[in-house]
Amino acid sequence: MNRENESAITLSRDVDEQQVRTMTRRSLLLGAVGIGAAAYAVRWIGTQETNNGVPWFLRRCLQMNExxxxxxxxxxxxxxxxxxxxxxxxxxxxxxxxxxxxxxxxxxxxxxxxxxxxxxxxxxxxxxxxxxxxxxxxxxxxxxxxxxxxxxxxxxxxxxxxxxxxxxxxxxxxxxxxxxxxxxxxxxxxxxxxxxxxxxxxxxxxxxxxxxxxxxxxxxxxxxxxxxxxxxxxxxxxxxxxxxxxxxxxxxxxxxxxxxxxxxxxxxxxxxxxxxxxx
Amino acid sequence: MPKLTPKHTLAIRWFHWINFPVLMLMIWSGLLIYWANDIYSIRFGSHQLIKLFPEWLYHPHELKNSDGDVVRSAYFHLDHRLALGMAWHFFLMWLFALNGAAYVLYTAISGEWRLLVPGRHTIAEAIQVVLHDLKIRKDPLPARKFNGAQQIAYTMVVLMGACSLITGAAIYKPTQIALLTTALGGYKTARFIHFWLTMGYVGFLVMHITQVVRAGWSNFAAMITGFEVSASSKGAGGASE
Known part of the structure; x- marks a missing residue:
């Protein structure tokens, strides 16, 4: 175990409560947007017009793999x-x-x-x-x-x-x-x-x-x-x-x-x- | 005054949260593929304990409408979708591989691998952690980012990811890279390993989520925010996932 490295990662600092709340809220909001975007992307791919029985985006991927x-x-x-x-x-x-x-x-x-x-x-x-x-x-x-x-x-x-x-x-x-x-x-x-x-x-x-x-x-x-x-x-x-x-x-x-x-x-x-x- | 302790770097958080949905979708599309030839089972001698998978798993959302016709949920419809499964699998494999490679590269360059890779005392410590979690031992857990049990679990799951890519490649192109397929014991064996690695992820996920729930909100939030907050000035310690 590298002590220096460990202490660098666990370095703490004092912050006021308001600041913590803002940072947490911002992060969680970003996370929620991320979940939404990912769910939307999956749904978007899956519901695209099909090209010979498979959503066209996935057909394009198969063609690129080819x-x-x-x-x-x-x-x-x-x-x-x-x-x-x-x-x-x-x-x-x-x-x-x-x-x-x-x-x-x-x-x-x-x-x-x-x-x-x-x-x-x-x-x-x-x-x-x-x-x-x-x-x-x-x-x-x-x-x-x-x-x-x-x-x-x-x-x-x-x-x-x-x-x-x-x-x-x-x-x-x-x-x-x-x-x-x-x-x-x-x-x-x-x-x-x-x-x-x-x-x-x-x-x-x-x-x-x-x-x-x-x-x-x-x-x-x-x-x-x-x-x-x-x-x-x-x-x-x-x-x-x-x-x-x-x-x-x-x-x-x-x-x-x-x-x-x-x-x-x-x-x-x-x-x-x-x-x-x-x- | 609360204390803010940085825990997970931005890069690690991105790798983690990209991997999560990608792995879920890989398991899902893998299941669509496996359905077409679901030959594995858990056996005891010649006696079959569980067929993988029981029929109900493939269509858990089979409902009857007012006319008595069977209606299937589009989302949980896992049978007769081999082509769709393959198409998703062969798209997502790139995301899974790239994200995984980027993660390994990052941990190697940043030095974070030192926190993850098991050392000489890891096994002994892991046993202590398990005893602690089973409430057999009362000693506190090591106040480190990852304890021995976590080091083993997280290193193992990364290795499993690599093995999934290797066995996956062996069954994806068994002629063009026939040497690899043969080295793994052939096409059937590679498929078998590929399948059981996936079962391994499911096992990992069950344990991981259980432990995250046990460790509490602050630990979970740290995977999103990157930091943990503690009221005292002694720093965050204790159980963390």
């Missing part, structure tokens, strides 16, 4: 891998999975490529897209990772995922670029259109991703889970696995992949969640 996260995001930062003995299974979420699906006829429609020659219009309501069947996805280099799926609800499980890297597909197809030049996914990824949108075939579930995360080396177009072909409830025939994001971004039954210049809509971001949802 900006910060993206400034230090490094593609070589990988999600830890685990021993296969730790794997388990849990089913959560079936939006976009209604109706039967046939793996042999299923196609993933890819939009926003540099060269759209050969694009097909599925019907009157859709835009021309390059159709990729499952055989083509499975012909890409096969990758397996054992990572921890983190649900935004708070639970997490270790899962073994097998599939093709989205970056490998992108490299093969060549996404459209900002400059309009021929794409080079590996050497000038920053020139690729900044966002990727994915949708289920029926369009009822959709996620938006930053291209950086979508082309992360651990981002897979997954067709096998825990050593078995992907089950219907897990998004057969092909789902996204993206360990740099919460589970909500792991869209099941991919119908559309779109490289795009504008920020895509996102199912859960519309319900008040962070659009970025990066881990």
């Amino acid at each position: 900006k910060l996260a993206r400034s230090y995001f490094r593609g070589y930062h990988q999600a830890p891998e685990f021993d296969e003995s730790l794997i388990s299974e849990r089913t959560n979420g079936d939006i976009g999975l209604s109706g039967d699906i046939d793996e042999t006829t299923h196609v993933v429609r890819v939009v926003g490529l540099h060269d759209m020659t050969g694009a097909i219009k599925a019907d009157d309501t859709t835009e021309p897209a390059i159709e990729i069947n499952m055989a083509r996805i499975k012909a890409l280099p096969r990758r397996t990772i054992v990572t921890e799926l983190k649900c935004i609800e708070g639970w997490s499980i270790v899962v073994k995922w097998t599939g093709a890297r989205l970056i490998d597909l992108a490299e093969q197809l060549g996404p459209a670029t900002i400059s309009g030049n021929k794409p080079d996914v590996l050497n000038s990824a920053h020139d690729i259109l900044p966002y990727v949108a994915l949708e289920t075939p029926d369009g009822t579930y959709y996620v938006g991703l930053d291209t950086q995360s979508a082309l992360h080396p651990q981002t897979l177009l997954c067709y096998e889970m825990n050593n078995k072909p992907l089950a219907d409830e897990h998004g057969a025939p092909v789902r996204l696995v993206i360990p740099v994001k919460y589970g909500v971004k792991h869209i099941k039954r991919i119908g559309v992949i779109r490289f795009t210049a504008s920020r895509p809509k996102d199912y859960w971001a519309e319900q008040g969640y962070d659009w970025y949802a990066g881990l």
